Amino acid sequence: MSEPLVWLTFFVLAAFVGVEVISKVSSILHTPLMSGANAIHGVILVGAMLVAGTADSTGELIMALVAVVLASINMVGGFVVTDRMLIMFSHRRRAVEGAKRPELER
Amino acid sequence: MSEPLVWLTFFVLAAFVGVEVISKVSSILHTPLMSGANAIHGVILVGAMLVAGTADSTGELIMALVAVVLASINMVGGFVVTDRMLIMFSHRRRAVEGAKRPELER
Amino acid sequence: MIPVWAQLAYLLAAVCFIVALKGLSSPRTARRGNLIGAAGALIACVTVVASSEFDHLLAILAAVAVGAAAGTIGAYRVQMTQMPQMVALFNGVGGGAAAIVALLELSKLPDQPGGGGIVELIAAAFTILVGSVSLAGSIITFLKLQELMTTRPITFGGYPILYGLGLLAAVGFGVVIVLSPSILLGVGLAAVGAGLGVLLVLPVGGADVPIVISLLNAFTGLTVAASGYLLQNTLLLVAGTLVGAAGTLLTLLMANAMGRSVFSTLFGALRGASSLGSTTVSNRPVRSTTPADAAILLAYADRVIIVPGYGLAVAQAQHTLRQLVDVLLDRGTKVDYAIHPVAGRMPGHMNVLLAEAQVPYEQLKEMDEIDPDFKQADVVLVVGANDVVNPAAETTPGAPIYGMPILHANQARQVIFLKRSMRPGFAGIENELLYEPTTTLLFGDAKDTMSKLLTEVKAV
Amino acid sequence: MIPVWAQLAYLLAAVCFIVALKGLSSPRTARRGNLIGAAGALIACVTVVASSEFDHLLAILAAVAVGAAAGTIGAYRVQMTQMPQMVALFNGVGGGAAAIVALLELSKLPDQPGGGGIVELIAAAFTILVGSVSLAGSIITFLKLQELMTTRPITFGGYPILYGLGLLAAVGFGVVIVLSPSILLGVGLAAVGAGLGVLLVLPVGGADVPIVISLLNAFTGLTVAASGYLLQNTLLLVAGTLVGAAGTLLTLLMANAMGRSVFSTLFGALRGASSLGSTTVSNRPVRSTTPADAAILLAYADRVIIVPGYGLAVAQAQHTLRQLVDVLLDRGTKVDYAIHPVAGRMPGHMNVLLAEAQVPYEQLKEMDEIDPDFKQADVVLVVGANDVVNPAAETTPGAPIYGMPILHANQARQVIFLKRSMRPGFAGIENELLYEPTTTLLFGDAKDTMSKLLTEVKAV
Ligand SMILES: NC(=O)c1ccc[n+]([C@@H]2O[C@H](COP(=O)([O-])OP(=O)(O)OC[C@H]3O[C@@H](n4cnc5c(N)ncnc54)[C@H](OP(=O)(O)O)[C@@H]3O)[C@@H](O)[C@H]2O)c1
């Protein structure tokens, strides 16, 4: 199988997975989901590191390091901010669970 | 990327697609869905034809042709029987649509 | 090397299959989904013929024509209620085809340049083994559902030992094949697989068979995926994996809808807890009635709910039932059918059955929708159903159906049961509802009783 | 060549990302999903470092540390209600990183053996262009949401022409790059992309910005996928595609939940139909009241429902509101919050806001659950909400919100509106409910009014 077709197949399958996997999201989770997906594309950090690791000139290296910094802001910041949002939600959930067995609260 | 890993990646992605894509099926459609999925694996016909087309001896050819017959029974019979089941369901659906605008029925 | 256009066409076919499965999982798009799947299959077949230089093209096309004709005829001849066993047969022959393909590839592998790699050999052995399991298992399910053999679970003393030996033999053959491949060993593996397939299905009770069919369907999907690897064909790999994954999930969902686990479906009979349950009949008194009396109850009711079940399918009484309902409707009675999701012996069984009798869709009410209405019903007519109205699902924690949602027929003013005897239903447990003061029984085959009822109601 | 173990690790990371997205789409598993995603990212980073021989490893690790620190600090400092603009910033820098990577690869491509293939060049151009669109667009969304620039849609006479020129320039640069790649052309393309990104976001009204952020997020996903192809790294391709596809669907879902199309979100302002709508104020009489009177109504009600909206977030009155509700609860009043799915300016805005004020979850009721209760409510307190209780959604076919499900506050015995003026809400249309005889208005900033109300209720 020719190389570009392998990649095309990956692309098509991954696109189906991406769409199907979130198709049942409840509207309350739209913002955290957006934020989580945003963190995932921070994996461009891998690409930035690869480019930085093979830089030939100082100019290239500096640009590549800028990309590394930006990508890690995206990745790390993204996951942390998503987690912060979701803590809010799970606080609420714990409250519900508590409410369902009130005997534990007293 | 090494060949077997390409195939492993296809496998993993396709498995996710397969699971996600039917995860919302309503219980009434279990039987037609099973039947339709059954028809899809009839695509082994492609494999059977490939083997038959490159058979070296008569013995091989005969076995391969048996496989071709079996596979086409699977594929064609599968799609036809699924369609027959689903016609039943869509009859009913047309009935509903009719019921929703009864003025058309009279 | 496969030409690029052919690879693109295969990818398109794979996309068609994905879209097909998606379509099939929603009532609105199911039929279109199936047709898209068929289109994908057509694309795949045309592509393989056009992109390869086949030696025996005519013979191959003739074989395709034979298979297509046989499949079409089978698919058109089969009655609605025999669909599951037809699907089982189609699935079995697919598994058989995959096993043959792998067998033939096995004989070629060592010759090919770079062939005979360990992964290829494992894929071949897997396909041969699981393909034969699927073929043999499907044949047994067919025989069971067609009642060409007993539908009761079959077990015997040495079963676990035999099963274990079979598994060991399979592993042994597999290892030897990987070490020194030969077609003879392949045939041996196929034989072991067939034996295992038979053993797998024997202990399954008749009514659990649909779950096993779905499982074997997933198996065949996986063999097709493995033979895709063997033949270096992406489409087979992707399509097979799709079906394998979707089929596995579907098996779980189906077992879930019947309130049992896949494991207990397969091996429950071995642990003594027969999945058909006991058939003890207690001698407590029940009230039974005649068609004439029941007809009067029905004729003067304002609100009637019909609960159809497996017995309706057995008796093929759906047409007579519809006529009865039509007469009642003409009299101004409000009549609906209450469709429990697992009434009958396959999902959607009642819908298919009543659609065959051309009952208008509006009269078929899903459980959640109709259940609150039982309180207001004057008469509930239970036609060949049992478990789906059994209050034990709510009151008896140990019962096999405990936890299953039921139709609350017991809340109605009057319940009339049409059945042949006091024997229990599928779950094999007594139904307290039969002994309630509001319940009357109308013994006899549902079709006979229904015709008499029809005559009497017309005469009122 | 990437070693096999590293390829397996990448595949594992990709699976983590899939599982993460799945987890994030259900409340029960969302947090775990996010952590699994982070684990996948960690696996990916460790793998790339361990499997490659980097020249400037220390510098690279230092850069990662700097970025991680900056990201973490930003993520911890941001206030809950500023999350959307933070996400936008993170997304933008990701797009910028992808564009830089592609730019650097572009300068290398022609040297590589077999490099400079047309598909590679197209992927590079795509990444540079769309990455810069994403970066520039995200910066503008940030400025808008932080109110560092006007949140109103900005358009100007030559806009469509400029936009068309920008697109043409992009295509032109792209073609030239494919024909004779050079880093200078790449920089030019990036500049054009930045311009297009600015133009894309300018005409979007402040409240539609979340939709655009989601769109830019999907864009960045696609650039990451393209740079995966460029670097021949499957993980980047798969992860980028996942986000691209999921992000696209999410954009549609978000637009849907607000009852508008993505197209009208982006370009609605150009067609004159300003997405903020008109702000005409009619002069019909309304009934307004004082905090003291409103407090009496509240204090003697048995059933109160609070409808929070965007104004509550603006006024940051959530804490005072909770105190008021606590006082009412102590008096034995039954109080609930009715949460409309698109109240506020981002999905889940009210949930996050009220969670911050530590309102117990049981008091937050989703629309479907609480809506039937309005009929029995003595007082509905509408705090900074407007569109979500506007009956025009059901009565005025032409209205921008027509068809959106609303909370039927109009069915309650008394409605008290807290708002500053007679200005309409986000949709820019008048709210008939303000003129109903059962409605009284309590003018003023929600936080001030709420404190007064609190004092008065305590005094009753
Ligand atoms: N739908 C599915 O997908 C599926 C698949 C597998 C298993 N199941 C299980 O099957 C059961 C379905 O419940 P159900 O209420 O439909 O059926 P059921 O509980 O099996 O009861 C069937 C009833 O029909 C009567 N009957 C049989 N033949 C008859 C005839 N010719 N005339 C009149 N009556 C006849 C039987 O009593 P007599 O023998 O006394 O006449 C029996 O009481 C559930 O336990 C379900 O879990 C369902």
Ligand SMILES: NC(=O)c1ccc[n+]([C@@H]2O[C@H](COP(=O)([O-])OP(=O)(O)OC[C@H]3O[C@@H](n4cnc5c(N)ncnc54)[C@H](OP(=O)(O)O)[C@@H]3O)[C@@H](O)[C@H]2O)c1
């Ligand atoms: N949730 C989302 O995801 C999202 C995203 C984008 C758009 N939207 C849209 O936003 C709207 C949300 O509806 P909504 O009812 O929450 O808000 P709204 O219709 O925009 O109304 C907000 C109300 O709050 C008042 N207000 C503003 N600041 C205030 C303050 N400091 N004190 C007191 N009142 C104040 C405003 O009136 P005054 O100016 O007179 O005070 C206005 O009536 C919907 O149209 C929705 O489609 C939602």
